[in-house]
Amino acid sequence: MIILHMVPTSIHVLIIEDNPGDARLIELMLAEHPEDGYRPSFAVRLSEGLELLARQPFDVILLDLSLPDSHGLSTVQSVLEAAPATPIIVLTGLADEATAMAAMKAGAQDYLTKGQGDGETLRRSIRYSIERMHTDEEKRQSGERLRRALMQTIQAVGLTIEKRDPYTAGHQQRVAELATAIGRELDFDPDRLEGLMLGGVIHDIGKIAIPSSFLNKPGRLTVTEFALIKTHSAIGYDIIKDVEFTWPIAQMVRQHHERMDGSGYPDGLKGEDILFESRIICVADVIESMASNRPYRPALGIDVALEEIARNKGRLYDETISDACLRLFHEGRFSFQGGEGPIA
Incomplete structure (x- = not known):
């Protein structure tokens, strides 16, 4: 049986971005297709974003790597600790692509370079990140089931010997x-x-x-x-x-x-x-x-x-x-x- 992971009909997006112009551009891009149901919330500091994450769940997080109170990979790590099951899309400047790739290795699902791409690129990245997170979680659960089965099999073998x-x-x-x-x-x-x-x-x-x-x-x-x-x-x-x-x-x-x-x-x-x-x-x-x-x-x-x-x-x-x-x-x-x- 093939399982299709459906993107939520209403997508709550947390945008942690301190540049008002960049934040406004993201908001406008998400509003281009109101039928997609994007609901943005904004934070200009990492601490504000973490407070929002503590109060309510989000479907995806758009995260600037350079904030007034945090910079670089530590920003990603802080968000991952606060919301390990929520996909993160890193927002980076042209000079930060190496850091963005490192952030993906650390657990971010995707990255976007500011000033490049259009609304469709942004929305595609959001859909992809949510679907990939669901797939990763299913793999994790499958691996856990296999681990339990292995444990039970080994226990059964041990009991067989002792009988x-x-x-x-x-x-x-x-x-x-x-x-x-x-x-x-x-x-x-x-x-x-x-x-x-x-x-x-x-x-x-x-x-x-x-x-x-x-x-x-x-x-x-x-x-x-x-x-x-x-x-x-x-x-x-x-x-x-x-x-x-x-x-x-x-x-x-x-x-x-x-x-x-x-x-x-x-x-x-x-x-x-x-x-x-x-x-x-x-x-x-x-x-x-x-x-x-x-x-x-x-x-x-x-x-x-x-x-x-x-x-x-x-x-x-x-x-x-x-x-x-x-x-x-x-x-x-x-x-x-x-x-x-x-x-x-």
Whole structure:
């Protein structure tokens, strides 16, 4: 189905322009076709324009880049912050075209050079800017729907893995929650946090290829059985390496059992060769595993898990990540839901 974005039948235009002659010319151009329903409002200073935007919505903004109280890109940025969903058309002099192009990169929909073009050019730019803004918003909403679908799919994959291993039911989700808390403690931006969370949720995806009898074995594993289980990180990598995530999810999955001194697997990576997100998942994985029941032993408890991290930080586990994790627990800002210690 083709969706046509309709320009409003009545178009409320905010004109922020300090030159009376230019403002009057714009008004006359908009009035050439009264059936189009243009309703102009005027401001001669940026501050006046922002006050109008705070009081009522507009369909489009015509913005001079040189005002008594603002000049250049900061003018555009101020208007974008006040009305992020309203298209902006920059008005510029002949010498300001480079700035106008920079303004478009910053978020303006179009620009017009003063003294050039006629009323039809102005009205066409207004229609184009409104339609483009609608299209951009639809793309944003579509991208958000795809993102939610991806999240739900990954959650479903994680649950599928854990259905085969009831002793670790919820393990990946709890690892993801702790890893995300550590990332937040280390000032990760929201996008990087989201990638870290997704990596945590499926870090054990490779276990889907491991016999459930091995995963659920109540006694000690044989050397052969343990060697097979250790292949799960490489298998997980192979499963998702061709999925075009915007984050290095495949590397997180492959490297979450690597150790800072090179004693981990599957590649024996050391130090900075290990992806930072993988180092975070590693610490979260160790803590959750030790604090929870396993087929071959009861839970060791959160205190023992934290002692393991404190004792081996800098050798097995990244020191910065370990310190951040220990702070979260010791200051009562994180605990596994239903587990020991204060609730986050």
